[in-house]
Amino acid sequence: xxxxxxxxxxxxxxxxxxxxxxxxxxxxxxxxxxxxxxxxxxxxxxxxxxxxxxxxxxxxxxxxxxxxxxxxxxxxxxxxxxxxxxxxxxxxxxxxxxxxxxxxxxxxxxxxxxxxxxxxxxxxxxxxxxxxxxxxxxxxxxxxxxxxxxxxxxxxxxxxxxxxxxxxxxxxxxxx
Numbered sequence: 001x002x003x004x005x006x007x008x009x010x011x012x013x014x015x016x017x018x019x020x021x022x023x024x025x026x027x028x029x030x031x032x033x034x035x036x037x038x039x040x041x042x043x044x045x046x047x048x049x050x051x052x053x054x055x056x057x058x059x060x061x062x063x064x065x066x067x068x069x070x071x072x073x074x075x076x077x078x079x080x081x082x083x084x085x086x087x088x089x090x091x092x093x094x095x096x097x098x099x100x101x102x103x104x105x106x107x108x109x110x111x112x113x114x115x116x117x118x119x120x121x122x123x124x125x126x127x128x129x130x131x132x133x134x135x136x137x138x139x140x141x142x143x144x145x146x147x148x149x150x151x152x153x154x155x156x157x158x159x160x161x162x163x164x165x166x167x168x169x170x171x172x173x174x175x176x
Contacts, residue, residue, distance in 0.1 A: 070176065071144035073164045078157075083133020085126045093125015094118045140173060142166060 101117020102110060138154045150168055152158075158173065160166060165176040 066146045067167070068144075068146055069167050069169060071142040071150065071166060071168065073140060073160050073162050073166055073173075074143045074149075075141040075162060076138060076158065076160060077141075078136055078138050081135050081137060083130050083135065085129045085133075087126075089129025089132075090122045090126040093128070094122035097121015097124070142168060142173070144168075 095118075097116075097120050098114050098118035100121070101113035101115070104110065104113040104117075135155070138156070138158050140152045140154065140158050140160060142150045142152065144150060152168065152171060152173055160173055160175065166173045167176055168174075
């Protein structure tokens, strides 16, 4: 008897559901089949929702080309370069030292003081000449946009400060 009820239910249920889809009114059900059917009829399984479409991959924007000559000033340093002695300072110093040494003492002490004055004057004159010829130069270090570092030398103050954007053109800095 149970198999008969299940067979009737299996046959009637698709018909009833089909009628519900086609008509908006309540379907007419065979009362004998409804009486033999359990109180709660199993609901049909819903159709799975369609899978969402995958979005097309968005191409990343291409970065702007790197300026090979552009960068940022990372340091400005001044340096002292000792000058060279030409020998003129040593000669003038030796003569001056000799004259001063000759003024000291008498006899053989005078000769020793003259020689010592000439040697000391020559050394002092040479050092004074080197310091007089000392020059100052500046080194500007630039951190380039492409990751490299460049150093530019100037014989006088370059007029740029750390953090400024510059372009290196023919070994010279141009502010941007």
